[in-house]
Each structure stands twice: as C-alpha cells, then as structure tokens.
Amino acid sequence: MSPSSSGQRGLPETPPDPLPIDVVDNHVHLDITREGDEPFDVADAIARARAVGVTRLVQVGCDLDGIRFTMKAVEAHDELVGGIALHPNEVPRLTAAGQLEDAYAEVERSAAHERIRVIGETGLDYFRTGPEGVAVQQDGFRWHIDLAKRLGKALQIHDRDAHDDVLRILEEEGAPDRTVLHCFSGGLEMARECVERGYYLSFAGTVTFKNARNLRDALTAVPLDRLLVETDAPYLAPAPHRGxxxxxxxxxxxxxxxxxxxxxxxxxxxRAVSENSERVYGPWGSRQPTHLA
Structure with a gap:
C-alpha cells in the first residue's frame, strides 16, 4: 500500500533513507486513529518501519480498549513489545464512572504478560484535566509506579505541564530502575535533573520543530547512554511533515x-538508541538487531 492510498493525512510519498543501524521506536500508538484517518494496518505499519531500519517498536495502550489491542498485537507481531497503563486523563474519567478499581485490576493482570515490558504511559497531564482532577491523577501515577516496581517493568512517563510534580512524586515514591520520560518536553535544567537521577529521556518529532529550541538545548545535556527516540504516532510528525x-x-x-x-x-x-532500548525493555524475542549495509 502506498502512502497516498493509506488513508492517512499528509504522509510523505517517499520514505526517508534507511538508517545504517536498526533502531527502536520507543513509543507508538498503532491502536489510535486521528479523526478523518483510516485505521492503521499493523502489519503494513511494521513493514514500512522495517524498510527504513526501524525494526522494533514499543506499542503503547493507555485505555482499556488500547490495552486489549496491545495484548493481541504483541502476541501477533515479533517486532512489538508492549506498554500498558491508564493514561493520566483516563484516571479521572474512570473514577467519575466508578470503574477505576476494576480497570486497575485489568491493568495488573495484563501487565504480568512476558511481552508487556512497560508500565506506561502514566504520569500527569494538567493541560486537559483541570484542578479538580489533580489529586486522583497523582494517586493514579503513584499506583502505576508501585506496579512497575512490583513487576520489575520499565516505567514510561507522560508529563504535560506538570514537570515539578512529576519529579517530586518520582522522588517520593522511588522511581523504578528503568524510568523513561516519554516525549520529553522539559528544558535544559529538567534534563540535567533527570540525567542525574538516572532516567532515560525519549525525544519525539517535536525536537525538530523550529520553535523547540528548549528541547534541542535539553538534548545536548543527555549522554548517549540515556537517549531514546520515538514517534508518539499518530501524533507529532517531525518537520518538514509537521501536522x-x-x-x-x-x-x-x-x-x-x-x-x-x-x-x-x-x-x-x-547504535546508542538500539542498545539503550534493549537495556530498558529487554530483547525482542530471539531475533538480534540487523546492521544494514
């Protein structure tokens, strides 16, 4: 299927040149479709990625439907491992509906699966949830941190307009050994703090945006052994494909x-991104990364 026939908005007709060494997309939502787009064909999305050297993906489900999709996807495709959690905007909604405890129980059951390597994305989002939802979001974040530590899984954090509280709660609870700031959105000082604590920082297409000087400054503070890369697809396409x-x-x-x-x-x-990804998430089955000619 060509990009022009895929039913997705604005995808370039010609893919970028393949990378010289295979890498991992640290965070993708193959279950989410932007309004007006057709659903992704998972096998096709994986094949397109493999063709340019993106041979392994972390599929993230962050509501109950997404979690169920992720469980099926990681069993069907060796290129995928999974991350599951209740997104910080989902926690207040489930609380209001009286469904949070049942949802937590499903997350915990599903997270025990061997191919679920990540608890996330969890964290705080003060952009879409107002002050009335802050307390329950913070409680949900603490619950997920505890789950990651109990199960020995990596933690992926969503942080939107909540930098100080994210760092405070991680310090109070004690972050898991493998903690990732997904789609890092902080500045230089926050990056330095995260590096000092031993966290991994994952950069998305936002780092390419013209107005994202703060992210590029932050990137310069991160040693190679703490760097990851992601799409957060279907969102945040890099320039020149922004939008x-x-x-x-x-x-x-x-x-x-x-x-x-x-x-x-x-x-x-x-090479650093590939090695860091397997250090955080473990191997993708028995297959070893391929070095392209």
Missing amino acids: ATNASYLVPVTIRAMAGVLNIDVPALC
Whole structure:
C-alpha cells in the first residue's frame, strides 16, 4: 500500500533513507486513529518501519480498549513489545464512572504478560484535566509506579505541564530502575535533573520543530547512554511533515535531526538508541538487531 492510498493525512510519498543501524521506536500508538484517518494496518505499519531500519517498536495502550489491542498485537507481531497503563486523563474519567478499581485490576493482570515490558504511559497531564482532577491523577501515577516496581517493568512517563510534580512524586515514591520520560518536553535544567537521577529521556518529532529550541538545548545535556527516540504516532510528525499523521517509518527524520544537534554521526546515535532500548525493555524475542549495509 502506498502512502497516498493509506488513508492517512499528509504522509510523505517517499520514505526517508534507511538508517545504517536498526533502531527502536520507543513509543507508538498503532491502536489510535486521528479523526478523518483510516485505521492503521499493523502489519503494513511494521513493514514500512522495517524498510527504513526501524525494526522494533514499543506499542503503547493507555485505555482499556488500547490495552486489549496491545495484548493481541504483541502476541501477533515479533517486532512489538508492549506498554500498558491508564493514561493520566483516563484516571479521572474512570473514577467519575466508578470503574477505576476494576480497570486497575485489568491493568495488573495484563501487565504480568512476558511481552508487556512497560508500565506506561502514566504520569500527569494538567493541560486537559483541570484542578479538580489533580489529586486522583497523582494517586493514579503513584499506583502505576508501585506496579512497575512490583513487576520489575520499565516505567514510561507522560508529563504535560506538570514537570515539578512529576519529579517530586518520582522522588517520593522511588522511581523504578528503568524510568523513561516519554516525549520529553522539559528544558535544559529538567534534563540535567533527570540525567542525574538516572532516567532515560525519549525525544519525539517535536525536537525538530523550529520553535523547540528548549528541547534541542535539553538534548545536548543527555549522554548517549540515556537517549531514546520515538514517534508518539499518530501524533507529532517531525518537520518538514509537521501536522501530518505520524508513523514509525519517519523515525529516521528525527534521528538525523538529533545527530545534527549533538554533532555526532548517525551510526553512533543509532547504535546508542538500539542498545539503550534493549537495556530498558529487554530483547525482542530471539531475533538480534540487523546492521544494514
């Protein structure tokens, strides 16, 4: 299927040049469709990504339907491992409906699966949830942190307009050994604090946006052994495709932009991202990463 026939808005007709060393898309939502788009064909999305050197993906489900989708997807596709949680905006909604405890029980049952490697995305979002939802969001964040530690899973954090409280709660609860700030949105000082604490920082297409100087400054503070890359697809397509439906096969655009900011060669960054991803999430089955010619 060509990009023009995929039913997704604004995807480039020509894919980017393949990366020299395979990498991981640290965070993708193959279950989510932007309004007006057709649903993704999962096998096609994986094949497009593999063709440009994005051979492994972390599929993230952050509501009950997304969690159930993720459980099926990771069993059907060796290229995927899963992350599951109740998104911070989902926790107040489930609380209001009297369904939170049952939802927690389903998350905990599902998270025990061997191919679920991540508890996330969890965290705080003060952009879409007003002050009345802050307390329950924070309680939900603490619950997920505890679950990740009890199950020995990595933690992926969603942080929108809540930097100080995210860092405070992680310190109060004690972060898991493998903690990832997904779609990092803080500045230079926050990046330095996260690095000092041993967290991993994952950068999305936002780092390529013209008005994102703060993210590029933050990127320069992160050592190679703490860097990850992601799409957050179908959102946050990198420039020059900003506003389009995002997809994992656009990761090379972000990787090359990051390498430019860091003034390092692309293979060095790819190698670091690949090694860091397997350090955080473990191997994707028995298959080893392929080094492209």
